Amino acid sequence: MGSPVKRKDILLQRRREILAAAADLFSRGGYHGVTMDAIAQRARVSKGNLYWYFGSKQEMFQLLFEDIVQTLVGPLVDIMESEWPPRQKLRALASACLDAAEANPEAVRLLWRIAIQPELGELLSAQYSKRIGPFIDYLKPIFTALGDDDPDATAMLYAVSLDALMALAVIGGDTYDRAKLMSVIEKVFMNFGGEKDDQSCLGSSG
Amino acid sequence: MGSPVKRKDILLQRRREILAAAADLFSRGGYHGVTMDAIAQRARVSKGNLYWYFGSKQEMFQLLFEDIVQTLVGPLVDIMESEWPPRQKLRALASACLDAAEANPEAVRLLWRIAIQPELGELLSAQYSKRIGPFIDYLKPIFTALGDDDPDATAMLYAVSLDALMALAVIGGDTYDRAKLMSVIEKVFMNFGGEKDDQSCLGSSG
DNA sequence: GTCTATATTCGGATAGAC
DNA sequence: GTCTATCCGAATATAGAC
DSSP states (O other), X not given: OOOHHHHHHHHHHHHHHHHHHHHHHHHHHTTTTOOHHHHHHHHTSOHHHHHHXXXXXXXXXXXXXXHHHHHHHXXXXXXXXXXXXXXXXXXXXXXXXXXXXXXXXXXXXXXHHHHHSOSSSSHHHHHHHHHHHHHHHHHHHHHHHTTOSOHHHHHHHHHHHHHHHHHHXXXXXXXXXXXXXXXXXXXXXXXXXXXXOOOOOOOOOO | OOOHXXXXXXXXXXXXXXXXXXXHHHHHHTTTTOOHHHHHHHHTSOHHHHHHHOSOHHHHHHHHHHHHHHHHHHHHHHHHHSXXXXXXXXXXXXXXXXXXXXXXXXXXXXXXXXXXXXXSSSHHHHHHHHHHHHHHHHHHHHHHHTTOSOHHHHHHHHHHHHHHHHHHHHHOGGGOOHHHXXXXXXXXXXXXXXOOOOOOOOOOOO
């Protein structure tokens, strides 16, 4: 019969299920647009039971947000720490962003939403801002290496464009054409007269 | 004493004041995140009085949204209808977007928010989508004229980047450097080997 | 652990005096 | 036109049985 380990697994599993339901709903309705009733219904548990797993609606939302940031920026970290040549890094970053966006549209929705306006005070958006700054700093030397004469501005535009492309991946519908976008990004952001340093090797998607 | 005309003006003026208060609040909190109490307080009228001017919270929100779309896309129309050469048009469009974003941060917040997820059914976001498609179509021949060999994708990326830059103008803080951004846009989006067609003549801001 | 009440506050909207 | 008072449904959270 169920060992205590297994029991704990089931417990954590339920927690995850509830959080998944909440993630889906929050990403569409935002914090205020979603009721505990709705979450309970979607997760197939009673509303009272929700409060056995989580202390409050707010706690759920914050846990969720941390998960989401992790989900979206996690894949980027590996690339950033790699030793690849500049163009390949830029390509891989863009590709990873689109992968993440296609795989987690709710995460993108929620992240953008919180970026554009914190729903729970400033703490969440601060967490986001803390990421984008270093990311831009990381991009600067890459564009320098590509021969760009104003890497700061290009890095800014690149970072922001990636965010926007993730949004497009989620809401673009027919407008969104991944392959075309990848090639335009390459053409537009990686032609500063610097020498070519590599050939493509990424770009697959789900 | 007050002519009937003047009275009506005062009435409309109050209406505008209330809407302005509502715009500010809605742009931060979204539809569900703002209470009629809060709007009343900010507009310095009683909550009951709000309902003399507007039928419901929802009506206020919808009116507001139409205003906002108008505010943001209005300036673009003039440029789109002009007979300027391609580069100048692109420059002017970007500049106008940044102007509009700097002058109406609440509008940008609200527009992005609704774009990323409709709060009141699909009708509002549909209204937005209806704008972006034609805008991209409008951009295509411009990039063709510039010698771009994939104008569709470039147009898509350009449109999306402008949206992102408006967001950056609102939430970027120190990160946002308008002058630099304008020059990067020019470098990045207007160098396809086509001949130069003009010199700058725009770029002022508030 | 999971459920069914239920307490309680909040928020949109209305009534009606002035 | 503007206010105060109030109705009433909805939503967060708790209590307590099983």
